[in-house]
Each structure stands twice: as structure tokens, then as C-alpha cells.
Amino acid sequence: MSLSGDFAPIHDGHIRLSVLRLLDEQPSYSANDSLLTDAVNALGLPCTRDQMRGHITWLQEQRLVTAQSATIGLTVATITERGSEVAKGRSIIPGVQRPSAR
Numbered sequence: 001m002s003l004s005g006d007f008a009p010i011h012d013g014h015i016r017l018s019v020l021r022l023l024d025e026q027p028s029y030s031a032n033d034s035l036l037t038d039a040v041n042a043l044g045l046p047c048t049r050d051q052m053r054g055h056i057t058w059l060q061e062q063r064l065v066t067a068q069s070a071t072i073g074l075t076v077a078t079i080t081e082r083g084s085e086v087a088k089g090r091s092i093i094p095g096v097q098r099p100s101a102r
Helices: 007-025 033-042 049-061 081-087
Strands: 030-032 065-071 074-079
Touching: 007 030, 007 033, 007 049, 007 065, 007 074, 007 081, 030 033, 033 049, 033 074, 049 065, 049 074, 074 081
Parallel strands: none
Antiparallel strands: 030 074, 065 074
């Protein structure tokens, strides 16, 4: 199955939820785009670094993370309180997969 058509939005939603969950689990609530790319790929969600930057930008537009350039070519994302609520399933944002009940 390709990432075209109806599958792409589902795939994107899973990546965005995974990013929020990963950030929410970090002691600093932050991680860089390289680390996040490796982590979501390890979860079986194919994602390039360029795509990850796009997801970080989208999450920032939704006020779920803040992002800042640490150096040229490296972006650090930090989860917001709103993003943490979404990661835990307490709030629903279209475009982010809702977590399964644990």
C-alpha cells in the first residue's frame, strides 16, 4: 500500500501522535528533529527528516509544540501543555490520531 490517497492523512496522524507522546515522555519535554525522525521510524512509521520538520511546523501551528532552530539544520521541538493533553487523549485535535485506551 502506498502513502497516497486516503492512507496519507492516517499515517500523518499517527506520526503526529507519536511525536507528542515521545516529547511528553522526555524529562525536558523536548527533542530535536533528528532524534524524533529516528524514533518514529523505529516505531514502524516511515518518515524522512524533511517530513518530520513539516510535522513539527504543523504541530506548532496547532499550538501543540514550540519549535526553535538550535543550529543550522537542527530544530528542537518542545511540547506545550495543550500538546500534552492531546498526547494523553484528554483533548482531540483533527489531524492527530487519538490514542487508544490503555
